[in-house]
Every structure is written in structure tokens, then in C-alpha cells.
Amino acid sequence: MSRRKRRIQQRSIERRDAQIGMGERKFRDMSIRISSFMGRFGFEARRIAPNLASGAYLKLQFAMRGHDGDEYCRWFLEQPQIPMPQVVNIETINRCNSTCAFCTANVHAEKRPFRKISDDLYRSIIDQLADWGYGGHLTLYGNNEPLLDTGIVEKHRYAREKLPESFIFMSTNGLLLTLDRIREVQPYIDQLIINNYAEEYKLHDNIRQIYDYVRTHEEEFRDIEIIIQMRYLQEVLTNRAGSSPNKKATEKVYTKTCLLPFTDLWITPNGTVGICCCDNLEVTDFGDVNKTPLREIWEGEKLQAARRAIAQGRDRYPFCKNCDFIDAGFRTAVARAVMDGDQAGANRIGGEGAPARTPCRLPFGKGRRLPCVRRRLSFSLSAP
Numbered sequence: 001m002s003r004r005k006r007r008i009q010q011r012s013i014e015r016r017d018a019q020i021g022m023g024e025r026k027f028r029d030m031s032i033r034i035s036s037f038m039g040r041f042g043f044e045a046r047r048i049a050p051n052l053a054s055g056a057y058l059k060l061q062f063a064m065r066g067h068d069g070d071e072y073c074r075w076f077l078e079q080p081q082i083p084m085p086q087v088v089n090i091e092t093i094n095r096c097n098s099t100c101a102f103c104t105a106n107v108h109a110e111k112r113p114f115r116k117i118s119d120d121l122y123r124s125i126i127d128q129l130a131d132w133g134y135g136g137h138l139t140l141y142g143n144n145e146p147l148l149d150t151g152i153v154e155k156h157r158y159a160r161e162k163l164p165e166s167f168i169f170m171s172t173n174g175l176l177l178t179l180d181r182i183r184e185v186q187p188y189i190d191q192l193i194i195n196n197y198a199e200e201y202k203l204h205d206n207i208r209q210i211y212d213y214v215r216t217h218e219e220e221f222r223d224i225e226i227i228i229q230m231r232y233l234q235e236v237l238t239n240r241a242g243s244s245p246n247k248k249a250t251e252k253v254y255t256k257t258c259l260l261p262f263t264d265l266w267i268t269p270n271g272t273v274g275i276c277c278c279d280n281l282e283v284t285d286f287g288d289v290n291k292t293p294l295r296e297i298w299e300g301e302k303l304q305a306a307r308r309a310i311a312q313g314r315d316r317y318p319f320c321k322n323c324d325f326i327d328a329g330f331r332t333a334v335a336r337a338v339m340d341g342d343q344a345g346a347n348r349i350g351g352e353g354a355p356a357r358t359p360c361r362l363p364f365g366k367g368r369r370l371p372c373v374r375r376r377l378s379f380s381l382s383a384p
């Protein structure tokens with residue numbers, strides 16, 4: 001590696017460490033914060049002109065993603081040993097109690113037969129991850145509401161015990177959330193994302209109570225970072241390869257690459273490994289964890305062949321060709337850190353959806369990029 005390249009890489013690591021440091025300082029000072037993508041203005045834009053806002057959001061995100069995704073795909077396929085996943089998603093129950101218009105799991109759109117993971121299968125997955133030496137991100141939810149799983153705290157406890165280095169985060173709609181629930185789960189998770197889905201820019205009563213309490217009892221919650229995201233219930237997001245109820249996948253073909261098959265291991269409650277979270281109806285099937293070891297599935301030829309195709313562009317893989325799901329933000333930041341040789345830093349990047357901490361690079365002419373300072377698109381706000 002040339003001296004110049006090494007210097008650039010070193011600077012990039014320092015910049016990210018500074019960001020992570022900032023996050024940690026903030027997080028020591030303040031265990032809870034409220035964020036909204038593009039602030040109050042963004043929320044209103046999504047409410048008043050959902051299709052327009054969705055289009056603008058996708059354009060912005062694809063631009064911010066730059067070439068990091070393409071580079072990670074190439075890097076991944078060039079490694080002598082297939083790299084580990086960066087995010088393991090285990091959907092422990094496939095139901096939700098909310099009505100988010102954009103989500104395939106909303107109570108009006110749900111089409112899946114009810115499934116809940118068996119304790120044996122769950123423990124076997126976690127044990128296999130531990131034997132594999134996994135230290136990346138872990139989520140015990142997928143297209144569902146994790147708090148509907150009555151065993152979710154115990155499952156987090158088990159995961160924490162077996163995977164002490166993993167960054168475990170939970171994303172919830174908060175409808176069933178109480179302070180006691182947070183107290184129960186907080187020893188086992190690093191970050192709690194509460195998505196306050198609502199018609200108006202207003203906190204639900206229970207979430208406001210949680211916010212007020214945590215703000216005045218920071219000590220009690222100093223080991224966990226809680227982020228409340230102001231989300232519009234009727235928002236239009238991505239088509240998720242055709243599974244989103246309020247945005248159909250059209251004939252439009254997308255040629256961008258996609259990070260998800262390279263970063264994410266997606267496991268449904270019955271043990272099927274699918275291409276990603278967009279495959280809600282289990283159209284793709286890369287193996288059954290009940291029959292095949294997890295690592296064998298991740299490193300198997302079937303998934304590698306899909307990756308090789310997607311590394312050329314998502315249009316090369318039939319399931320993905322009309323999917324406009326965007327991997328910018330969290331996953332791009334993780335991929336960048338891994339390519340910088342900083343796996344430990346990658347493992348500490350928070351899972352919030354908004355790209356607030358993304359070390360971003362904007363496309364700058366053909367094949368060149370203009371390194372730019374971090375863009376803060378997700379604002380920390382006072383309680384609405």
C-alpha cells in the first residue's frame with residue numbers, strides 16, 4: 001500500500017473514531033435523545049407529499065452511498081476466506097401490532113402463516129455464532145415487533161452471555177414499551193431504537209413518559225443508548241422488492257449493487273436463510289439452519305453465486321432487479337470501517353436508520369470522490 005493511501009486510510013479511521021467518540025461522549029451525557037430525519041421539516045414533508053419525499057430520500061441516500069457499496073462487494077469477493085456477516089438478524093416471531101403503511105408486517109398487510117422460533121433453534125443459532133467467533137451486530141427482530149415475543153428478554157440475555165462482544169440493538173415501535181421493559185432488557189443490549197410511528201409530530205404518551213423519566217434519571221440508563229425516532233405512520237419508503245404495501249415494485253430496473261447479501265445474515269423463525277429482510281415471503285432460500293450449519297449456508301455456493309451476480313448490479317439477480325431498498329447509512333458505514341481494517345470500529349457503529357454518523361463521501365466526477373465532512377441529516381430534538 002502506498003504511503004498516500006495509508007495516510008488517507010489512517011485519516012478515515014481517525015475521523016470515524018472521533019465520530020464514535022462523539023457518540024460515546026454524548027451517550028454518557030445523555031442516555032436518550034429524539035431524532036427525526038431532516039428534523040420537523042422532514043416529517044412534515046413526508047406527511048404532506050409522501051411520494052415526493054420518498055423519491056427525494058432515495059436519490060439523496062443513493063448519492064450519499066457513493067461507491068462504498070460497490071467497493072465492499074468487490075472486496076468481499078476477493079477475500080481468500082469468505083468474510084463473516086456484519087449484521088445477523090434473527091426474526092423470532094413473525095407478527096406485529098402496528099399499522100405502518102409502508103411495512104409488509106403491518107396488521108392489515110400480513111400474509112405469513114404465524115411462526116415463532118423454537119427455543120432449541122434459537123439457542124443453536126446463537127451457539128453457532130459463538131463458536132464462529134462472531135462479534136458483529138445482532139438484532140433479534142426482522143419484519144416484526146420484538147416485544148410481541150414474550151421470551152424476548154430471555155433471548156437477549158442468552159445472546160449477551162454467548163456473544164459478549166456483539167453490538168446488540170433492538171428496534172421497536174414502542175407500543176408495548178414500558179420503563180420496566182427497558183430495565184429488564186437493558187443489561188443485554190447496547191442500543192434501543194424506539195420508532196414513534198404516528199400521524200402527527202407528537203410522542204405517544206408512554207414514550208413521552210419514558211423520555212421524561214430517562215432524562216431525569218440518566219445514571220440508571222447510562223449503559224444503554226436510547227434513540228426515539230419521530231416517524232410518520234403513512235410514510236412511503238422503499239418498495240422492498242415488491243413486499244411494501246404502499247409502494248409497488250414497478251418494471252423499473254435498478255442497476256446499483258446492494259450490500260445486504262454481503263453484510264446481513266437473515267434468518268426467519270422457521271430457520272430459513274433468505275437473501276435479506278425484503279424477502280418477507282421466503283421466495284429465496286439459501287438453506288435451513290435446522291439442517292445445515294449456519295456458517296456452511298453463509299459460505300455456501302448458492303449465496304456466493306447470488307453475491308457474484310449482485311456485485312455486478314442488482315438487476316443481475318432476478319429477485320432484486322426491481323428493488324429500490326437502500327443500504328446507505330448504517331451498512332455503508334460498517335462496510336467502510338471493515339475495508340479500512342477497523343472491524344472493532346465497525347462493530348461499534350449504532351444501528352439507527354438515519355445516516356447521522358455516516359462518514360460520507362459524495363460522488364465526484366467519474367471514478368472520483370470528494371471526501372466530505374459528516375452530514376447531519378438526522379437532528380437531535382427536544383421532545384415534541
Ligand SMILES: C[S@@+](CC[C@H](N)C(=O)[O-])C[C@H]1O[C@@H](n2cnc3c(N)ncnc32)[C@H](O)[C@@H]1O
Binds near residue numbers: 096102104193
Ligand atoms: C420492520 S421494522 C421491525 C422493528 C420494529 N417493529 C420497528 O418498526 O422499529 C425495522 C425497520 O424496517 C423499516 N421498514 C419497514 N418497511 C420498510 C420499507 N418499505 N422500506 C424501508 N424500510 C422499511 C422500518 O421503518 C424499521 O425502521
Ligand code: SF4
Binds near residue numbers: 100103104105145
Ligand atoms: S415497521 Fe415495525 S412497527 Fe411498523 S408495521 Fe413494520 S414491523 Fe410493525
Ligand code: SF4
Binds near residue numbers: 275
Ligand atoms: S436489492 Fe433489495 S431484495 Fe436484493 S438483496 Fe438488496 S435489499 Fe434485498
